[in-house]
Amino acid sequence: MHLLEPRPHPSRVMRWTAPLIAVVATLLAGSFLFWALGKPVLDSFQVFFVQPLESSYGWSELLIKACPLILIAQGLAVGFKARIYNIGAEGQLIVGALAGGGVAIAMEGSDAGWIVPAMVVAGAIGGALWGAIPALLKTRFNAEETLTTLMLSYVASLILSYMVNGPWRDPEGMNFPQSIMFSDGALFSILLEGSRVNTSIWITVFAVLAFWIFNAKSFLHFQIEVGGLAPAASHYAGFSAKQTVWFCLLTSGMTAGIAGVGEIAGPVGQLNLNISPGYGFAAIIVAYLGRLHALGIVLAGFLMALIYLGGEAAQVGLQMPAAITGIFQGMLLFFLLGSDVFIDNRLRRMA
Amino acid sequence: MTTPVPRLELLHVTKRYPTIVANDDVSLSVLPGEIHAVLGENGAGKSTLMKVIYGAVKADSGTMMLDGHEVSIANPAQARRLGIGMVFQHFSLFETLTVAENIALVLDEPFNLPALASRVKEVSEHYGLPLDPNRMVHSLSVGERQRVEIVRCLLQKPKLLILDEPTSVLTPQAVIKLFETLRQLASEGVSILYISHKLHEIQSLCDHATILRNGRVTGKAVPREETPASLARMMIGRELPVCEAPIYEGEHRPVLTVRGLSLLPTSQFGTELKDISLTVNTGEILGIAGISGNGQAELLSALSGEAATERDVIRLNGKSIGHLDAGERRAKGIVYVPEERLGRGAVPPLSLGHNALLTAHRQGMKNWGLVRYGKARIYADECVNRFDVRGADASTNARALSGGNLQKFIVGREIMLKPEVMIVAQPTWGVDVGASAVLRQALIDLSRTGVAILVVSEELEELFEIADRIAVLAQGRLSPARPRGELNAEKVGLQMAGLFDHAETTPAASMMETKHASA
Numbered sequence: 001m002h003l004l005e006p007r008p009h010p011s012r013v014m015r016w017t018a019p020l021i022a023v024v025a026t027l028l029a030g031s032f033l034f035w036a037l038g039k040p041v042l043d044s045f046q047v048f049f050v051q052p053l054e055s056s057y058g059w060s061e062l063l064i065k066a067c068p069l070i071l072i073a074q075g076l077a078v079g080f081k082a083r084i085y086n087i088g089a090e091g092q093l094i095v096g097a098l099a100g101g102g103v104a105i106a107m108e109g110s111d112a113g114w115i116v117p118a119m120v121v122a123g124a125i126g127g128a129l130w131g132a133i134p135a136l137l138k139t140r141f142n143a144e145e146t147l148t149t150l151m152l153s154y155v156a157s158l159i160l161s162y163m164v165n166g167p168w169r170d171p172e173g174m175n176f177p178q179s180i181m182f183s184d185g186a187l188f189s190i191l192l193e194g195s196r197v198n199t200s201i202w203i204t205v206f207a208v209l210a211f212w213i214f215n216a217k218s219f220l221h222f223q224i225e226v227g228g229l230a231p232a233a234s235h236y237a238g239f240s241a242k243q244t245v246w247f248c249l250l251t252s253g254m255t256a257g258i259a260g261v262g263e264i265a266g267p268v269g270q271l272n273l274n275i276s277p278g279y280g281f282a283a284i285i286v287a288y289l290g291r292l293h294a295l296g297i298v299l300a301g302f303l304m305a306l307i308y309l310g311g312e313a314a315q316v317g318l319q320m321p322a323a324i325t326g327i328f329q330g331m332l333l334f335f336l337l338g339s340d341v342f343i344d345n346r347l348r349r350m351a
Numbered sequence: 352m353t354t355p356v357p358r359l360e361l362l363h364v365t366k367r368y369p370t371i372v373a374n375d376d377v378s379l380s381v382l383p384g385e386i387h388a389v390l391g392e393n394g395a396g397k398s399t400l401m402k403v404i405y406g407a408v409k410a411d412s413g414t415m416m417l418d419g420h421e422v423s424i425a426n427p428a429q430a431r432r433l434g435i436g437m438v439f440q441h442f443s444l445f446e447t448l449t450v451a452e453n454i455a456l457v458l459d460e461p462f463n464l465p466a467l468a469s470r471v472k473e474v475s476e477h478y479g480l481p482l483d484p485n486r487m488v489h490s491l492s493v494g495e496r497q498r499v500e501i502v503r504c505l506l507q508k509p510k511l512l513i514l515d516e517p518t519s520v521l522t523p524q525a526v527i528k529l530f531e532t533l534r535q536l537a538s539e540g541v542s543i544l545y546i547s548h549k550l551h552e553i554q555s556l557c558d559h560a561t562i563l564r565n566g567r568v569t570g571k572a573v574p575r576e577e578t579p580a581s582l583a584r585m586m587i588g589r590e591l592p593v594c595e596a597p598i599y600e601g602e603h604r605p606v607l608t609v610r611g612l613s614l615l616p617t618s619q620f621g622t623e624l625k626d627i628s629l630t631v632n633t634g635e636i637l638g639i640a641g642i643s644g645n646g647q648a649e650l651l652s653a654l655s656g657e658a659a660t661e662r663d664v665i666r667l668n669g670k671s672i673g674h675l676d677a678g679e680r681r682a683k684g685i686v687y688v689p690e691e692r693l694g695r696g697a698v699p700p701l702s703l704g705h706n707a708l709l710t711a712h713r714q715g716m717k718n719w720g721l722v723r724y725g726k727a728r729i730y731a732d733e734c735v736n737r738f739d740v741r742g743a744d745a746s747t748n749a750r751a752l753s754g755g756n757l758q759k760f761i762v763g764r765e766i767m768l769k770p771e772v773m774i775v776a777q778p779t780w781g782v783d784v785g786a787s788a789v790l791r792q793a794l795i796d797l798s799r800t801g802v803a804i805l806v807v808s809e810e811l812e813e814l815f816e817i818a819d820r821i822a823v824l825a826q827g828r829l830s831p832a833r834p835r836g837e838l839n840a841e842k843v844g845l846q847m848a849g850l851f852d853h854a855e856t857t858p859a860a861s862m863m864e865t866k867h868a869s870a
Contacts, residue, residue: 009751217721222708225701232695235657236687237709238678 004345018339019289025335039318047317048310060195065308067204068259070301072283074211075255077292079248082224088149089256090280091156092127096257097264099126101271104186111185119261127257131249139242164271178272187265200262212294285333356419358383358542359511364413366399373399375566386543388553390586391563392783397546401513405437406430428459436504437513442496446489450482454503475502478532489620493642494525513544523844530556550579562586592788594816596795599634606803607631607772608666614653622646627829631803638818639807640843646827647807651776655687656680684771688762696761699750706749707731738763755782762790766797773804791817811840823847
């Protein structure tokens with residue numbers, strides 16, 4: 001019989017090596033998968049991980065996908081440190097997009113300079129509001145936020161579906177569930193000619209710096225960290241657990257909401273049912289893969305973006321199903337959590 | 352005359368751990384019917400040695416002989432089959448099961464519950480440890496729970512019984528009763544290994560003593576022929592430090608007052624506080640005696656602000672503070688050292704610098720919401736130096752400190768906050784004799800600067816050493832505080848059993864049967 005026994009001093013080096021181990025293990029398991037599906041393993045890797053980066057357009061697409069992931073993951077990571085598991089960033093992203101999209105639709109045809117900033121603010125408020133519901137339920141009724149945030153994602157996507165099928169449906173959209181295409185005044189301006197990279201990346205850059213400083217220096221972050229590491233000590237020191245719940249859920253809701261606006265006022269350019277390919281969920285993996293550290297999340301965000309691009313390339317180039325992206329994301333999280341188990345514990349053989 | 356074969360003989364037992372040698376060439380021998388003390392400070396290697404005997408830990412070298420035959424014990428089940436029983440310091444009982452069910456769970460053979468219940472009754476009465484086998488464990492007092500553990504061992508007819516610090520949870524009267532039982536067992540030929548650091552207990556109970564220090568045997572003695580001072584010298588290698596309590600000459604006025612505090616427990620097995628009133632004055636230490644589980648945790652959380660209380664029930668310098676939370680009370684100068692150090696008083700995976708920040712952040716360690724970590728490190732380093740926290744600095748993780756050193760850090764951290772009121776739970780629990788003296792002296796010195804201190808402790812000797820007045824908390828009620836000079840262990844012991852000054856005429860022996868936690 002075997003038993004997991006906690007290690008007295010989990011290694012810090014291993015803690016940061018774990019994401020690399022997880023990546024390598026994912027690649028190995030991925031090779032097996034390609035082989036089992038009857039695809040040439042090396043060629044498959046070439047298509048999945050190299051091809052997307054062979055052109056400058058590929059790199060720009062990588063940036064477009066990485067930005068929302070990094071932005072959302074920064075907000076989530078703060079909560080995860082306090083053991084507040086917001087797994088409904090997808091819903092907060094959608095509500096943020098709805099709020100921002102509402103501004104764009106209301107201002108149709110105008111090219112006033114304040115429209116995009118107003119959309120960002122609306123998106124932040126919308127996302128925060130969607131995070132406030134689980135915060136209220138947790139602080140008032142002690143409802144598990146893991147469940148409420150997840151369930152509210154489904155509510156959010158149904159609201160989105162209602163809006164684009166009903167009130168906000170494009171009258172000239174041939175009955176497709178989508179809003180009008182936003183006018184230029186409601187879109188971030190393009191940064192690099194010939195690509196879709198737009199000024200919303202500055203929001204992500206700013207967020208990375210802000211969270212980096214916040215995590216390293218702020219007293220509020222210290223309180224949040226203590227709340228996650230030793231709830232009794234936090235209680236003993238007189239730190240407010242409710243304040244932490246509110247702060248974490250509002251912050252992560254806000255970053256997700258802003259990311260939602262980044263999509264609709266960026267690459268998507270309208271409200272439709274596909275405004276996010278699961279960024280809110282993938283960002284959970286990004287946060288953990290980046291070890292909840294502001295800079296680690298940046299690296300993890302690019303890796304996750306590559307998996308998105310590789311997944312798309314694999315669908316086109318290898319005729320693989322769309323689920324390939326999800327499989328790679330899942331394997332990555334699985335191997336990362338598995339590595340963490342053995343960093344915190346060691347296997348002991350029982351007599 | 353032939354020398355009798357020892358019941359247990361250890362020869363040159365050595366057990367090394369990666370960082371320390373827990374037992375270094377330890378030999379000892381116990382005759383049948385002998386009560387043998389293993390005396391030593393925390394960390395001297397007593398527990399490791401007992402675990403070696405009980406098969407829970409395997410020694411690196413050395414031999415163990417039982418009744419003259421060499422044995423090698425692989426696990427506790429085998430030890431029990433060989434007739435070795437052990438009563439641990441911390442009980443392992445299921446609160447939601449009955450006494451008989453709890454005992455049945457650890458028997459290594461098949462059982463029949465009604466038959467077992469009657470055997471439990473029979474054995475417990477034979478040894479003067481009355482137990483009702485059908486009662487639920489959660490309704491038992493701590494002393495009664497210990498009886499369950501002892502009876503559980505006795506049912507297996509042990510030849511050798513090991514008791515690890517058995518009296519730390521008992522009232523003085525219950526200690527006397529336990530000793531009677533142990534003597535009866537010894538007279539029936541059972542050998543007893545008695546682990547303790549309490550000198551007077553060992554002197555009154557034990558025939559022989561083996562003294563350990565830093566994993567080595569530093570002496571063998573007949574305790575009755577020694578003085579506490581000579582035993583202490585063998586145990587800690589120098590004279591037993593004595594605390595000095597000078598007379599407080601400053602102004603006397605009440606600082607912390609509690610009037611009519613009643614509080615329902617938050618957990619199912621908690622204790623309800625009933626109409627508690629107390630006053631702590633400037634320059635004094637008020638001791639709260641009593642055994643944990645009688646409302647100690649509830650009283651402490653009500654005072655510290657971790658539990659919500661009514662506004663006017665608790666006052667600081669006449670101002671109501673009952674409605675304030677823990678952080679707000681700290682801001683007003685009330686500091687608190689909790690019983691649970693790792694995980695409550697300190698965050699295990701964080702450094703001492705960060706742990707200083709935990710409660711000392713009001714000492715200029717923040718600037719516009721940002722932390723000045725340099726200041727926190729300086730505070731932690733000063734605390735480490737002033738309170739002699741060994742082998743640590745501001746960057747050491749709290750988890751890496753021994754219990755005693757961590758306690759020195761936490762007490763020091765709170766003292767350096769320059770409080771008006773200091774609340775301390777079990778100040779020297781698990782702390783070695785030398786460090787205990789340092790901590791006790793630090794508390795006395797602090798009180799003599801005019802600080803009002805409230806100490807909750809299970810150790811009566813400690814309260815008699817440092818407290819100016821002592822009250823007893825039993826079954827959620829607090830006795831009136833009385834000057835230390837008017838009290839003795841026996842009086843306090845009776846109060847611990849829940850009997851305050853008002854009349855009770857039952858004889859002392861049956862008083863301890865009162866169920867401390869039957870509520």
